Amino acid sequence: MSQPQLIDCHTHTAFSYDSDAGLDEMYGRAEKLGISVYAVTDHCDHCCDTPEEQLIQYDFEFERSEYWEDTEAAFRAVMALKEQEADSPVKILNGIELGEPLQDLKKAERILTRPYDMVIGSLHNISGFPDFYFLDFSTMSRLELREVMVNYFLELTELAKWNRFDTLAHITYPFRYLKERNVSYDMTYYDDMIEQVLKILADSGKALELNTSGLRQKIQSTLPEERYVRRFRELGGELVTIGSDAHDPAALGTGILEGYDILRRAGFRYVAYYEHRRPVQTAL
Template sequence: MDYHHHSNHSYDSKADMKEICKSAIEKGVREICFTEHYSVNPRVPTYGHMEFDSYFKDIEQCRSLFGSELTIKAGIELCEPHERKAEFKAALDSLPLDFIMGSVHNIQSTKLSAVIKAHGERANELYFQELYKMVSEADIDVIAHLDLIKRYTHRDLNEIYDFNKYKESIAKILSKAIERGIGIEINTSGLRTSMRKTMPGKEILSLYKELGGKILTIGSDSHKADDTGSHIAEAYELAKQCGFTEIYTFTRRQPSPIPL
């Protein structure tokens, strides 16, 4: 199952949904969830691209074409969903979404790369503070790429945060997620870069399990048909190493466990 994928309904992808489905079937993926970027903040890049009528039309067309071979779920990735909550609610409440991810790509409408340029290593602290705000307030099902900040610090500062330095902050985020019934994902996109790490990695996944976390999804975060299902098998193995015996699917935002 690939529970994080973007198509040309996201601002940063040109991938055709039908081609993605074909690629998924060819690679043995049995269930896919499209999670297009969406924001109601006009000051960030993900604002204004998503057209829901067109998105759901394409979802239904793909279900008609490929439904006998592939389960296709309708999802969305919300950028900073703890901000402008009333606007998000008004936009999304009537939609037949199966799955909602929440992510922090911006802090106070400033892209993470710019936050790192302005604050250096302290950007890690600012990011985890913002993530805690999100998991405390937002209406989401799963935290997308929980430690995304390391993708940018690896690229821009040639370093990745020290887990032990931020363990208390991360545990606070995970505990709040568990309290609110929010899961996390293993995002494999970092394995397609020079970073060569999942988001999050084994330390955070093990801590989540230790704290009582159960809801776990796995996604490639692909923006191209060719990357559909990328490194999913490795993520399954990582989940097992961290003690997980199930991963989750979602239907109309209700989680269901699937044995690993």
């Protein structure tokens, strides 16, 4: 049996607030690794395209790059790279990670007028709260924590229903940070809510993303973990995408082969990427 193509459909560059990696540098790494499909999916979070003065409330720790979440510039840069590398064996896809679109629908609609190849939907923070990355769980009671988590899955359900994306990313995102901060939790408590999200995706023909970033982090599992991928399949889910969520060249392509094993065990025979917003399935 021939080796499956190496596909990485969730990656960032310095056009994202939390990455310093140049697009050329990331592309060079993709070429070196023999990646067949490389999707650039820089962030557009609820505050992207927002003037600096209005961002003070978010208190970012990161130093902003020159192109801090300038989605228009990111789009043009990836277009230019595609043109320049038209003969390359690496298929470059122009994507975006549209975070929290329901928190600014007008902006999301504006972003979606651009002819992206692939749109990732994601949720990094619940309304009125900062990204889970910034949350101080140590000051929360068990009850408060549970409320935050329930609200996360409620908002994720609304996002799944909105459905203007191609694939829904890292649906167990908050658990990454609970693990990082040594907060104990019972993931199964949220199983019914997660199942509802999976069912909406399956019924609407949207893809579930297997995000492999967790394999190189403290949580030591994909987001979501294997049993949810299997459940998605059981619920009739047919499309899955995969991505390293790399923010630097060293992380590009990591965990993809391991992720393929998880997808196969969960009953999938194909993994998808999106070109001109249409799924292309490749054999696993």
